[in-house]
Amino acid sequence: MGDLIQFIMTGLTIGSIYEIVALGFVTIYSVTKIINLAQGEFVMLGGMLMITFVGMGIPFVIAFILTLIMVTIIGWVLEFAVFRRVKDADPISLIILTIGIAILIRGLASIGWGKGSFRLESFTAHAPLKIFNATINIQSIWVMCIMLAVVIFLYIMMEKTILGKAFRGTSDNPVAARLMGISSVKMATLAFMLSGGLGALAGVAIAPIMFPSYDLGIMLGIKGFSAAIFGGLGSAPGAVIGGLVIGLVESLGGGYISSGLKDAITFSFVLLLLLIRPSGILGEKSVGKGGL
Amino acid sequence: MAVQRKGVKKLNWIGFIIFLLIVLILPWLGLNSFLMTQATFAGIYAIIAVGLGMLMGYAGQISLGQAAFYGVGAYTTAVVSKTFGLSPWIGLIFAILLPALVAFIVGHTMARLSGYYLAMATLAFGIIVSVLIVEWRSVTSGASGFYGIPTIQLFGTMIKQGLPYYYFVWFFTVITVLISLNIVHSRIGRALRSIHDSEIAANSMGVNTGKYKMQIFIFSAMLAGLAGWLFAHMSYSISPGSFGLDASILFLTMVVLGGATSVWGALIGTILITAINIFVHFLGNNVSFITSDFEHVMNGLILVLVIMFMPKGLFPSLVNVFRKKTPHLVKESTT
Amino acid sequence: MLRVENVTQSFGGIVANKDISFQIVENSIVGLIGPNGAGKSTLFNVISAIYKPTKGKIMFNGKRIDGLPPYRIATLGISRTFQNLQVFRNMSVIENVMVGYHTNSKTGMIQSALRLPRVLKEEEDVYTKCLQFVKFVGLENDIEILAGNLPLGKLRLLELARALAVKPKLLLLDEIAAGLNHNETKKMSGLIKSIKDKGITVLVVEHDMDLVMGICDSIIVLNQGEKIAEGTPYEIQQDEAVIKAYLGEEVKESVAN
Numbered sequence: 107m108g109d110l111i112q113f114i115m116t117g118l119t120i121g122s123i124y125e126i127v128a129l130g131f132v133t134i135y136s137v138t139k140i141i142n143l144a145q146g147e148f149v150m151l152g153g154m155l156m157i158t159f160v161g162m163g164i165p166f167v168i169a170f171i172l173t174l175i176m177v178t179i180i181g182w183v184l185e186f187a188v189f190r191r192v193k194d195a196d197p198i199s200l201i202i203l204t205i206g207i208a209i210l211i212r213g214l215a216s217i218g219w220g221k222g223s224f225r226l227e228s229f230t231a232h233a234p235l236k237i238f239n240a241t242i243n244i245q246s247i248w249v250m251c252i253m254l255a256v257v258i259f260l261y262i263m264m265e266k267t268i269l270g271k272a273f274r275g276t277s278d279n280p281v282a283a284r285l286m287g288i289s290s291v292k293m294a295t296l297a298f299m300l301s302g303g304l305g306a307l308a309g310v311a312i313a314p315i316m317f318p319s320y321d322l323g324i325m326l327g328i329k330g331f332s333a334a335i336f337g338g339l340g341s342a343p344g345a346v347i348g349g350l351v352i353g354l355v356e357s358l359g360g361g362y363i364s365s366g367l368k369d370a371i372t373f374s375f376v377l378l379l380l381l382i383r384p385s386g387i388l389g390e391k392s393v394g395k396g397g398l
Numbered sequence: 399m400a401v402q403r404k405g406v407k408k409l410n411w412i413g414f415i416i417f418l419l420i421v422l423i424l425p426w427l428g429l430n431s432f433l434m435t436q437a438t439f440a441g442i443y444a445i446i447a448v449g450l451g452m453l454m455g456y457a458g459q460i461s462l463g464q465a466a467f468y469g470v471g472a473y474t475t476a477v478v479s480k481t482f483g484l485s486p487w488i489g490l491i492f493a494i495l496l497p498a499l500v501a502f503i504v505g506h507t508m509a510r511l512s513g514y515y516l517a518m519a520t521l522a523f524g525i526i527v528s529v530l531i532v533e534w535r536s537v538t539s540g541a542s543g544f545y546g547i548p549t550i551q552l553f554g555t556m557i558k559q560g561l562p563y564y565y566f567v568w569f570f571t572v573i574t575v576l577i578s579l580n581i582v583h584s585r586i587g588r589a590l591r592s593i594h595d596s597e598i599a600a601n602s603m604g605v606n607t608g609k610y611k612m613q614i615f616i617f618s619a620m621l622a623g624l625a626g627w628l629f630a631h632m633s634y635s636i637s638p639g640s641f642g643l644d645a646s647i648l649f650l651t652m653v654v655l656g657g658a659t660s661v662w663g664a665l666i667g668t669i670l671i672t673a674i675n676i677f678v679h680f681l682g683n684n685v686s687f688i689t690s691d692f693e694h695v696m697n698g699l700i701l702v703l704v705i706m707f708m709p710k711g712l713f714p715s716l717v718n719v720f721r722k723k724t725p726h727l728v729k730e731s732t733t
Numbered sequence: 734m735l736r737v738e739n740v741t742q743s744f745g746g747i748v749a750n751k752d753i754s755f756q757i758v759e760n761s762i763v764g765l766i767g768p769n770g771a772g773k774s775t776l777f778n779v780i781s782a783i784y785k786p787t788k789g790k791i792m793f794n795g796k797r798i799d800g801l802p803p804y805r806i807a808t809l810g811i812s813r814t815f816q817n818l819q820v821f822r823n824m825s826v827i828e829n830v831m832v833g834y835h836t837n838s839k840t841g842m843i844q845s846a847l848r849l850p851r852v853l854k855e856e857e858d859v860y861t862k863c864l865q866f867v868k869f870v871g872l873e874n875d876i877e878i879l880a881g882n883l884p885l886g887k888l889r890l891l892e893l894a895r896a897l898a899v900k901p902k903l904l905l906l907d908e909i910a911a912g913l914n915h916n917e918t919k920k921m922s923g924l925i926k927s928i929k930d931k932g933i934t935v936l937v938v939e940h941d942m943d944l945v946m947g948i949c950d951s952i953i954v955l956n957q958g959e960k961i962a963e964g965t966p967y968e969i970q971q972d973e974a975v976i977k978a979y980l981g982e983e984v985k986e987s988v989a990n
């Protein structure tokens with residue numbers, strides 16, 4: 107029983123991260139129909155920058171804000187310098203483009219930070235909790251709380267603010283939105299910045315648990331992408347569910363079957379899903395360039 | 399093109415002869431052993447790239463897991479020739495057939511996917527295979543690597559690393575290019591290109607798109623397997639690191655740079671990337687901060703720049719420029 | 734030759750075709766008309782196997798064809814053109830037509846790879862045969878031009894040539910005159926009549942009433958998903974329901990001509 111709880115907690119923790127990454131995917135996709143496979147790199151940058159700033163002696167909260175700002179700006183730069191110019195490319199070219207960006211960022215990170223992995227202290231110093239014979243790292247609780255906060259924040263923003271409504275309008279019907287005076291360029295910029303920020307947040311949150319290194323981004327990006335597909339590209343609730351499910355599959359699979367095989371198990375699950383329902387459990391909201 | 403304009407057909411032959419000559423003469427231009435190895439690798443990678451190019455440029459599919467077939471080919475022959483002690487030539491048969499079988503099984507499931515979903519599926523597949531290579535220690539010896547792969551023997555002589563192996567590899571590369579060109583300039587090539595341009599129309603004209611996508615997928619897998627075989631018997635040992643996501647992306651970069659819609663493009667892309675990597679290596683020897691990681695930066699940069707400015711790749715873009723400058727070889731419409 | 738039996742096609746909650754039945758007799762030109770939204774394109778796509786009908790059957794020469802994959806339809810002798818132009822843009826005119834000839838040739842992957850003399854001979858053969866189709870539609874000066882560089886009028890002709898290369902028994906033309914000017918439409922009418930003379934049955938979906946009334950032996954009229962009339966052009970022009978459906982505008986115009 108204790109094992110099960112342990113695995114579930116780990117699964118929910120890692121799932122929360124996948125879910126935030128997946129939300130980043132969905133955010134950009136819903137507005138621009140681009141799948142940004144460099145999303146995982148935002149997370150990596152979040153973690154690495156935070157560690158660097160803290161290492162420089164900057165107080166925790168300020169380092170956090172600085173990190174968020176920097177990665178958000180990187181998101182903005184990406185949209186501005188690259189994606190704006192390739193909006194009409196076919197999906198395969200776009201996929202390749204984002205892969206290129208991901209590798210570029212990863213390569214620069216390996217040059218800048220070297221290949222080692224780093225540590226960040228947990229947000230609060232507290233002994234791990236014991237629930238039903240399972241040991242829960244206090245940072246896991248932090249991660250899950252942050253995930254919850256992100257979901258609530260996005261919900262409020264999208265449903266209750268004018269900006270959010272403009273965002274959703276552009277994603278549902280870009281032409282109509284433009285006719286209403288909503289600039290799709292501004293929305294795209296917002297989408298990228300938001301994704302950048304979300305990624306950075308995830309990166310900082312997970313840093314105490316995952317020992318970030320320059321190549322943290324790839325797997326996170328791919329798994330986050332799987333989570334987004336699981337829930338149906340373009341569906342935010344789907345991304346949340348997808349992230350948690352993938353996290354649980356990985357954790358339970360790794361725990362009960364074999365930890366070395368955990369990635370194979372996770373991706374077999376994803377492959378199975380793609381076979382059965384290529385448009386995701388909740389279905390793809392918009393028939394964009396993605397699935398056709 | 400199925401039937402080429404006379405001028406272009408002649409050009410293709412001339413190009414091929416020049417290519418052949420360069421391949422034959424290159425080693426005598428004073429290559430040290432590092433460069434010789436690189437040139438040999440270029441031949442091996444080109445085989446994979448040509449296959450991937452056919453898949454992407456002609457059938458309009460994408461594969462982010464091509465290195466998986468490369469790995470299966472390499473490990474298959476390693477096991478056959480060392481663990482079972484059979485001749486590497488038997489290893490060749492299995493190195494080509496096993497990836498084909500895997501592609502057949504996996505391809506059925508991937509036939510219905512396209513775009514992002516297909517990319518994800520190939521990615522997932524590639525990762526599953528790399529994990530299996532590492533974890534199936536009893537067969538592959540896992541992460542520490544598989545040692546003791548025998549050298550290939552041809553008519554009693556061992557084909558050793560260096561000059562002999564260079565020619566050995568490029569022999570296969572040339573055959574691969576020939577076969578691929580034949581397929582491209584045929585009914586099948588037309589069918590594949592039609593799938594790429596409009597799958598719905600291709601279907602309505604009687605092209606069994608599912609079957610052809612599968613066939614070309616299997617073909618590309620077989621080529622990657624062949625490359626794996628060549629790689630395994632060149633090195634005394636192989637390890638999982640050569641067959642992971644980084645490798646798949648490297649092959650993708652070669653195809654994208656050279657141009658997926660052309661066999662020559664894939665070849666040129668491979669040669670260019672190899673040249674760039676050699677260049678970076680030399681820079682690295684002389685400038686301190688440039689490490690092998692710089693290759694990753696270069697790859698990423700190339701992918702980004704090519705898609706942004708030359709999405710069809712180098713070769714097709716050059717062909718277009720050529721077309722504009724030699725109207726006498728081409729009949730243009732005067733509509 | 735073609736029998737559409739009680740075909741109903743719905744997408745989600747929308748019924749695009751409701752219980753439609755009709756027959757097409759061999760060696761005739763049949764028109765399928767109706768106001769916008771009548772369900773013509775949907776029915777067309779059902780017949781050409783792009784969609785599988787929710788209910789009903791399609792019989793072709795006694796064989797049931799609904800639910801078959803589209804590529805099988807071509808082997809059985811049905812080919813089509815596309816209203817939204819699905820030419821192969823990166824291939825030349827002659828290559829486009831040669832793809833149409835695909836089911837009439839058989840070189841496989843392995844033979845192509847080895848470039849056997851037999852393969853080369855078949856290629857020559859296919860090229861020559863396809864040249865005929867290109868000449869038939871009048872594009873012989875543009876054989877090597879990339880399809881993507883052609884103007885609309887020639888693209889429609891290209892799609893026609895390509896569909897003919899399938900050597901169909903039944904040819905489905907999806908608004909083949911859309912966007913054509915008066916002369917081009919006249920030429921297209923002439924071509925369609927020649928096609929009938931060659932023994933091919935033709936089903937046209939059209940908005941151009943001149944074309945339809947001019948060349949069709951019989952006409953089927955759809956409105957709001959249902960078949961409301963069937964008959965000769967003369968009968969259709971007199972039909973109350975048809976006139977009402979179109980609000981009399983275009984039909985009266987044709988009657989006046």
